[in-house]
Amino acid sequence: MTTPTPRTRAIAVAEAKPALPRHIKLRHDAGRGRWIILAPERVFEPDDTAVEVLKLCDGERTVHDIAAQLAKDYNAPIMEIEGDIVQMVQDLADKGVLRL
Amino acid sequence: MNEIEPVVAEGAHSSSSGAEGAQTSPRIAEGAQAWPRADHSTEPACGRAPMGLLAELTYRCPLQCPYCSNPLEMDKPSTELSTAEWQRVFKEAAELGILQLHLSGGEPTARKDLEELVKTASQSGMYTNLITAGVLLTKDRLKALQDAGLDHLQLSIQDVDEANAEKISAYKGGLAKKRELCGWMHALGMPLTVNAPIHRANIENLPAIVEFAVAMGANRLEVAHVQYYAWALKNRAALMPTREQMMKTVEIVDAAKEKYKGIMVFDFVVPDYYASRPKPCMGGWGRGSMNITPSGRVLPCHAAESIPGLEFDNVRNKSLSDIWLTGQAFEKYRGTSWMKEPCRSCDRREIDWGGCRCQAMMMTGDPTNVDPACGLSPRHAEFVALATAESHVTTPPPFVYRRLGGTVG
Ligand code: SF4
Ligand code: SF4
Numbered sequence: 001m002t003t004p005t006p007r008t009r010a011i012a013v014a015e016a017k018p019a020l021p022r023h024i025k026l027r028h029d030a031g032r033g034r035w036i037i038l039a040p041e042r043v044f045e046p047d048d049t050a051v052e053v054l055k056l057c058d059g060e061r062t063v064h065d066i067a068a069q070l071a072k073d074y075n076a077p078i079m080e081i082e083g084d085i086v087q088m089v090q091d092l093a094d095k096g097v098l099r100l
Numbered sequence: 101m102n103e104i105e106p107v108v109a110e111g112a113h114s115s116s117s118g119a120e121g122a123q124t125s126p127r128i129a130e131g132a133q134a135w136p137r138a139d140h141s142t143e144p145a146c147g148r149a150p151m152g153l154l155a156e157l158t159y160r161c162p163l164q165c166p167y168c169s170n171p172l173e174m175d176k177p178s179t180e181l182s183t184a185e186w187q188r189v190f191k192e193a194a195e196l197g198i199l200q201l202h203l204s205g206g207e208p209t210a211r212k213d214l215e216e217l218v219k220t221a222s223q224s225g226m227y228t229n230l231i232t233a234g235v236l237l238t239k240d241r242l243k244a245l246q247d248a249g250l251d252h253l254q255l256s257i258q259d260v261d262e263a264n265a266e267k268i269s270a271y272k273g274g275l276a277k278k279r280e281l282c283g284w285m286h287a288l289g290m291p292l293t294v295n296a297p298i299h300r301a302n303i304e305n306l307p308a309i310v311e312f313a314v315a316m317g318a319n320r321l322e323v324a325h326v327q328y329y330a331w332a333l334k335n336r337a338a339l340m341p342t343r344e345q346m347m348k349t350v351e352i353v354d355a356a357k358e359k360y361k362g363i364m365v366f367d368f369v370v371p372d373y374y375a376s377r378p379k380p381c382m383g384g385w386g387r388g389s390m391n392i393t394p395s396g397r398v399l400p401c402h403a404a405e406s407i408p409g410l411e412f413d414n415v416r417n418k419s420l421s422d423i424w425l426t427g428q429a430f431e432k433y434r435g436t437s438w439m440k441e442p443c444r445s446c447d448r449r450e451i452d453w454g455g456c457r458c459q460a461m462m463m464t465g466d467p468t469n470v471d472p473a474c475g476l477s478p479r480h481a482e483f484v485a486l487a488t489a490e491s492h493v494t495t496p497p498p499f500v501y502r503r504l505g506g507t508v509g
Contacts, residue, residue, distance in 0.1 A: 007314065009362030023251050023291040025227060031149060031197040038227040040252040040293055040320055041367070043151060043199055094362045096319050 010100040012090035018098045019059030026054050039097055053085055063089055149197035150424055152389035154204055159394050161207040163233050164270040166499035167297055167332035167339055169402050174504050179395035183213040187220040192420040194224035204231040215248045222249025234281045235274050242284050254293040259302040260312040268301055270501050282316035293320040299339035306349055310356045314364055321364055323353050325371040329403040329458060331502045338499055342491040343374050372473035373487035378455025386434035398423045400430055403458040407467045433457050440468055442476045
C-alpha cells in the first residue's frame with residue numbers, strides 16, 4: 001500500500017520561486033519558429049511575454065525578482081508587472097506546468 | 101496561452117478520441133498591459149506538420165479489456181517492426197516536426213527493447229509518453245526507462261474495486277501491481293497520469309477512482325468515457341452507460357476539478373452518443389497526428405482500417421513524411437473538400453471537421469456523411485436511441501474479451 005502523498009495547492013505569491021518540473025519542457029520549435037511548452041498530453045504555445053517569464057523560472061529567482069528583471073528590461077512599472085506574473089504563475093501552477 | 105494539441109493520446113487503454121480540453125485555454129495574465137505583449141494572432145502551425153504520433157509497439161497484452169481500441173483483427177507478433185525499424189521511424193518523426201510520442205500497444209512494456217526505443221525517441225527531441233496497464237513493469241525496468249529519458253507515464257486502471265477490475269480485464273492481481281508501480285513512480289519522482297476508461301461496469305465507482313488517483317500521487321487524471329470503436333463497439337451493449345449516469349459523471353468531475361485545483365489536472369472525455377455536436381476526432385483527419393500499427397501501417401486514426409477504400413502505407417516501404425504529405429489515406433479526408441451537406445456549409449466545419457469518419461461509416465455505410473453524433477445528422481435520433489435502448493437493458497450481455505487471433509468470447 002502506498003502512503004497517500006500530502007497534497008495541497010501551491011499559491012503564487014511574490015516570494016514564490018517558480019520552476020518548471022522535470023517533466024515539463026520549454027523548447028524552441030525550430031521547424032515552426034516558436035516557443036512551446038511540452039507537457040503530458042499537451043502542447044502549450046506561450047506568448048512572447050510568457051516565454052520571457054518562463055525563461056527566468058529557475059527555482060532560485062522569486063516572482064518578485066523576475067518582475068524586477070522584466071521591469072528593467074521593458075522599462076515598465078514593477079507593481080503592474082508583478083501582478084501579472086503572480087496571476088500567470090498561479091495559472092500555470094494550476095495547470096501543472098510550474099511548481100512553486 | 102493557447103493549447104495547440106488534440107490533447108488526449110489515442111492510447112489503446114484510454115479509448116479516447118480527443119478531450120474537452122482541446123479548446124483554447126484562457127490566455128495567461130489577462131488585463132491591461134503596459135509592457136509589450138505578443139499579438140496572439142499567430143495561427144498554430146499544425147496545418148501541415150503533425151504534432152503527435154501514437155506508436156502501437158505491439159498488440160501483445162496480458163489484459164483483455166472489452167473496450168480495447170485495438171482492431172478486432174490484430175497484427176501478429178511475428179510481423180512487429182524491429183528495434184532498428186522503430187528507431188528509424190522515430191528519427192523521421194522528429195524531423196517531420198512531431199513533438200509528442202505516445203508509446204502504446206497492446207502493452208508496450210511487452211517489448212523487450214522498450215528502453216532502447218525510448219532512448220532514441222528522447223534523443224531525437226520528442227516528448228515521450230508511455231501508455232501502459234503497468235502490470236509487467238518492475239522497479240528496475242522503470243528506473244531504466246527513466247534513465248533512457250522517459251518523460252511521462254500514463255497508467256490505465258480498470259476499476260478500483262479489485263474483483264471488478266479483474267472481471268473487466270480478465271487478469272488477476274492487476275490492481276495491487278498498479279499500486280506498487282505508483283509507489284515506485286513516486287519514489288523516482290516521475291510524473292503520473294492515471295487513465296480510467298469509464299463505462300457501465302465501473303461508472304458508479306467514479307468518486308472512488310478520483311480518490312485513488314489523488315492517493316497515488318497522480319498529477320493528472322483522465323476520466324475517459326469509452327469511445328465505441330473496435331472492441332468497445334462489439335461490446336457496446338455491455339458498456340454503454342445511461343444518459344443520467346453520464347450526466348452524473350460530469351457533475352462528479354466538475355466538483356473534483358474544483359476540489360483538487362492545483363493538485364491534480366483533469367481531462368474528461370465524454371461519450372458522443374449523448375452529445376449534440378461531435379468531437380473533432382483526432383483534431384481533424386490528417387491534421388495533427390497519426391498512428392502506426394505494430395507492423396508499420398500508418399493510419400490517420402485508430403479505427404481508420406474500418407473504412408473501405410483507404411490505402412495504408414507502411415513505414416517499411418516509404419518515409420514517414422511522404423506518407424503524411426501524400427499518402428492516399430491521409431489525403432482522402434483531410435481538410436473540408438470531401439464534405440457533403442450539412443457539413444459543407446456548416447460554420448463548425450473547421451472546428452470539428454465533421455466529426456468521426458469511422459462512426460459515419462458504421463452508422464450510414466458512407467464515411468463522407470456527417471457523423472451521426474452530430475444533431476444535424478439525419479441519423480442522429482436513431483444513434484441516440486440505440487445507446488439509450490442498450491443502456492437500459494437490465495441484464496447487459498457478457499463481455500466479449502479482447503483476444504489476439506480470435507474474437508470468440
Ligand atoms: S487489453 Fe486493456 S490493457 Fe491491454 S491494450 Fe487493450 S485496453 Fe490496454
Ligand atoms: S454538420 Fe458537420 S461540421 Fe457542422 S457541427 Fe455537424 S459534424 Fe460539425
